[in-house]
Amino acid sequence: MAHFRYYIDGYNVLHKSRLLRPLAMQDFESAREGLIDKVATLCMATGRHATIVFDGQGRHLPEVMAHYRGVPHLKVLYSPSMHTADTIIERIVYKLPNRLEAVVVSNDRGLRDACRFMGALVMEADHFLETVRESRRDISQSLAHRRRSSPNHLEKRLDADALGYLQRLKKKL
Numbered sequence: 001m002a003h004f005r006y007y008i009d010g011y012n013v014l015h016k017s018r019l020l021r022p023l024a025m026q027d028f029e030s031a032r033e034g035l036i037d038k039v040a041t042l043c044m045a046t047g048r049h050a051t052i053v054f055d056g057q058g059r060h061l062p063e064v065m066a067h068y069r070g071v072p073h074l075k076v077l078y079s080p081s082m083h084t085a086d087t088i089i090e091r092i093v094y095k096l097p098n099r100l101e102a103v104v105v106s107n108d109r110g111l112r113d114a115c116r117f118m119g120a121l122v123m124e125a126d127h128f129l130e131t132v133r134e135s136r137r138d139i140s141q142s143l144a145h146r147r148r149s150s151p152n153h154l155e156k157r158l159d160a161d162a163l164g165y166l167q168r169l170k171k172k173l
Contacts, residue, residue, distance in 0.1 A: 003048070004121070005096075007089045008128070009106035010035060010054040016107035017125035036076060042132045043073040045139045051075040051092065053085040086111045093120050103128075 014024045014031050024031035032054070039050045056078025079088045086108060093102050099119035105128040106112055112122040123131075158166070 004101055004103050006039070006042075006048065006050040006103050006105055006128070007092055007115075007120075008035075008039065008050060008052045009085050009089060009104070009108060009111060010052045011085065012106045012108050012111075013125040013128070017129055019126070019129050036074075038129065038132045040071040040074050042135055043071055045135050047073065049073040051077060053077045053079060053088045053092075055079050055085045056081070090114050090118075093118050096120075 010032070014020050014028075014035060020031050020035060023034060036052060039052055042048060043050050050073065052075070054077070077088065079085050086106075089104060089106075089111060093099055093104060093115050096102055100121070102115070102120035104112065104115040104120050104122045105125065106122070107124050116122050
């Protein structure tokens, strides 16, 4: 099974997705953090790797970066002043040993065509956010099922041999 790695054109997703665009028009910082939160959830829930690249023009937002440092498999990058997020994503994809595992998330036709030409998969913003939503729903359902079906007591989860051994040990004490 392929281990997809997502490379997300951050501001493009914010401006092009039906879900985040209205929020971005009202509160751009909240929309950006909402996107990062959604991707962080995907990384934590599925173990997939994701890199969000924002056009930075040399900016670095340490408070945003520090908040997400503890999330495994998530990178949040800001492009240097002379490059765009598209350029950074193209370079990352170009350097990958297995481009078939890369999924570039953007509605930018030029970026999508360039990465597709290199062998990467491409996904539009809304499709990606639906994938994130489905992952969250699957995990919630899985956890709910576990809570209903798994016993709460350790004794109920042990097989007969282990339970017998523990009972004999308890008598000795």
